[in-house]
Amino acid sequence: MTRVHDIGGRFGDGAILPDAADADVFDYDWHAKALAVTLAVGALGQWNLDISRHSRERLSPKDYTRFSYYEKWMSALADLMVENGVVTLEELESAVSSGGSPLADKCFQPETVAPALAKGGPVDRTGPIPLFAVGQSVHTIPNAENANVQGGHTRLPAYAANRAGRIIASHGCHVFPDSNAHGFGEDPKPLYSVAFKVADLWAHPENPLDEVILDLWEPYMVALDG
């Protein structure tokens, strides 16, 4: 069983509402602030990208569903900050600081923004030799679940679990989110682009010519003979 964020293929969400070509980047000022605060606190270096994603996924289904996008970000950030001791629960409750933080010397400064954003955080690593070759047929594991942590982070969506696919590209080894989100280290694994025929994913495929391609780590798959 997966978590509430894993919605690929779900029915019932209704129409998509495209925006105008000249729409603002942020619909509200607080959206911009939410993004900026999240990046600035992330720059303190107390967690990684995978931990951060998992904190949004761990919101209760009730909250995840009723929150707008940036509300999820703010709520997940609050949870992460308390769990990692960046602020205390009492400080959040009272909105009053109990004193300066020992992390203050890591505070993200304006002159560092451009170089830090330009530098990014590449996740390609040296690691095991890939087992699968381009063109090879594979089958994804039966459950879209973290192998080691119940309810833990994983990037195999439920709709692509237990399905036959074909390797179309090999990307070398990348940091494995299922480990990195839980303090087990980067544990790099081979990453592949895997194509699935829509007839192998959906009961009512729109057009048999179509495919869905996902980037999947090697532990999410086994080789199919033939």
Place this chain on the structure above:
Amino acid sequence: MPHDHDHPHTVLPSDPALRVKALETLLIEKGLINPATLDEIIDTYENKIGPKNGAAVVAKAWSNPAFHNALMTDATRAVSELGFYGRQGEHVTAVENTPETHNMIVCTLCSCYPWPLLGIPPAWYKSDAYRARAVREPRKVLAEFGVTLPEGQSVKVWDSTAEMRYLVIPMRPSGSEGLSEQNLTALVTRDSMVGTGLALLP
């Protein structure tokens, strides 16, 4: 690990604008964030990094066969050489539309998007409806963007489940043969680089 009922975020104000303000104020008091840094980040994504970067890549790919070849071979390197490497664009693949194949990008699990090339994703890209439906019924989704593909043109939907970020290279529109690279950029919309639109006609 906290249970559903005691997530720390539940102590924050329910109004989202007040919630952000409360966090911001507390973090400034603790010396953990600098308001000038927030302004710099917002200015970057409102004014400096956006779809015009991706449009420059597409127009160059249309105009310059050597660059096109480099982009399709190693997009990360090709866009880096134009200065478009960075956060949420550390690993890039360009996927090219042809009369046979239309490409379209989604992130069903969250909102992965090539920031250095297209900026911050629009609300529809992050919406439940797009995330849920793009992989199951891309043609119905495209129709909601006003795009109808021929039955014989296949659709490839790329679900961004890892740190690989995708840029769609739309087909160069007919009638654009004489246009300069600079003028071509005006035909390249954000949606055409996500695959929910086509390039504009000149």
